[in-house]
Amino acid sequence: MKRKKTSLKDIAKKVGVSTATVSYVLSKGKESKVSAAVSEKVKQAAKELNYQPNQIAKSLKSGKTFTIGLIVADISNPFFSHIARIIEDEAAHFNYNVIFGSSDEKAEKSDNLIQFLINRQVDGFIIAPAEGSEKQIQALKEQHIPFVLIDRYFPDISSNYVVLNNYKAAYDGVSRLIKTSHKKIGMIAYSNSLQHMCERVKGYKQALLENKLDYREKWVKEIDFTHIEEEMKTALDEMLLSEEPIDALFFATNTLAVHGLKYIDQLQLKVPHDVAIVSFDEGEAFDFYYCPLTYLKQPLEEFGKQSVRILTAHMANNDLDEEHIQLDAELIIRKSCGMAIEENKEG
């Protein structure tokens, strides 16, 4: 049998005062008008009874839970778990706690999670929205529940967001492959209509265009993330084993690169000789690959910090202007993309 926790009432009874007095002492401290004598007795009793305020009761009264709902695609994905950790730490500075949920990129799951967390009265959300979750996001707006989108956003819905300049990042990554003398550059992305993925493809195309390189539809493969393995094989077979194979490959995410490289190894192709590689995101695996990967490093720290900053500001004041933050990725150049001509000469 659970020993019930001590409440204000218990302290009040013990000291012989009203619960109001106890509350004033414990929550108002010096500012209360309670006499020093009583105040002391109350504090003493609180300590003796090991009083811990019931936050649920406080929340009910105040309408605030000091809880942030965090919705990501999958907390076990290092990209998100890293951000989650930063958000956790940042939130703690503001005395906020984090409840998380994984949407699995499914709008329905995300909807359930959001509803669930609203019922639990979270004060605000940080969301990496799933494809097709526009309505849910719109609904949050209409209910005036503060939220910040991260990683992805919906151009048609005006809201707070902290995202990457995906267009520029992809453009930079592909440009690097061009600079290292590659002419037939393929890309592997997720088949996902979300803006961030589209921008990555756009950046890829633009880089080709500006450098007067061929863009072929068959060199951009979109893969369903529920069948990565099989679709990756088909995609790579088509691009690498064809009559006219590509000489470089741009991966739109970490996970895609991991799967892709495993298959490239199976095909016994050598990086960067047979295919040069640039990928999005960092990963321990990238450091250990025989040919360390050139990648686009996202500013995760910044994602986490900014999103918490914006959210807490908006939770404190609902009338603030929205913030739209685009951060830049950093291209970390290593061996997998090959060397540029100038570099070659110098070396």
Added chain:
Amino acid sequence: MKRKKTSLKDIAKKVGVSTATVSYVLSKGKESKVSAAVSEKVKQAAKELNYQPNQIAKSLKSGKTFTIGLIVADISNPFFSHIARIIEDEAAHFNYNVIFGSSDEKAEKSDNLIQFLINRQVDGFIIAPAEGSEKQIQALKEQHIPFVLIDRYFPDISSNYVVLNNYKAAYDGVSRLIKTSHKKIGMIAYSNSLQHMCERVKGYKQALLENKLDYREKWVKEIDFTHIEEEMKTALDEMLLSEEPIDALFFATNTLAVHGLKYIDQLQLKVPHDVAIVSFDEGEAFDFYYCPLTYLKQPLEEFGKQSVRILTAHMANNDLDEEHIQLDAELIIRKSCGMAIEENKEG
């Protein structure tokens, strides 16, 4: 201005009945004795007003929050984020939500987190306890708050736990190195008095002992996890660059292996020729290493599922017997440990 959410009262007013009636209709359904006519009207109104019950109020009344507090060392560590994901999914089956916190292996942080979550009235905990957190765990017991320890436990405190048979796992890993003809086997562990780490060292020693191999104190290095990089270098220098260098190395965790291997590469030593390697835990990085790593795969799925199963059972019934679960790791043999003689002959 936040539009206030609709409450039972709003529905009651709209339909013209008491809040009690509304509550009965909405929470008791068929079992209530409310007339079909009223019932229908109430449901209709609830839908029109988009009623969502306030879980905070429910929790205050019921004393249940349907929330599990999850405390791990660091949610951004793949080992824990993977477990977190499994716990999240399992908990959802029981209609439970998860609040997490990272202790950073610090007892004080862990204490704050636990206190914080208790005040938020979580119904139970799943905890990977930090070193020195015995008192907190003991306190949970005394308050009769249900909890399950995972990954580590305290032999002196009887409680639910789901851990690895670390002794056996380490024994198996080191035995493999012995079978592949290595005689001078080092180990790198964390300097941590937690039982799981000690067991890993014990398993290592026992494997040496049973095979009549030398055990030397200088071949077991304990590293402070706040200074992995520097201490790893010193440790490896001492073991690998000495007069009598070791020929095999056993890493007690994923993170240690990652740092260790990076430095081994810097030293230009080849695995398994110069040093054979076996490590705990899996990791994408291990697959991509030029010499795929032999490792001890922990049954994460099982950790998550069992811990939630046990916790929910104990939350439902406080008088259940404690469960002590030890799971076995699986040794995944790849190239980094070298080949055993028999295998060599056959090959």
Added chain:
DNA sequence: AATATATAGTTAATCGATTAAATAAAAAAA
């Protein structure tokens, strides 16, 4: 001494939902 002003504390409403107990109205039994 009479009045005004602090001081120290209590009462009671409130947040939103639940539920035991009370009540009123209708139906069944006598």
Added chain:
DNA sequence: TTTTTTTATTTAATCGATTAACTATATATT
């Protein structure tokens, strides 16, 4: 018709903390 039983609904207490409004003293002011 009267009494009993059943059915449908309301009242009010409750969970624990907060806080505006009130009351009762004590102290200061004139």
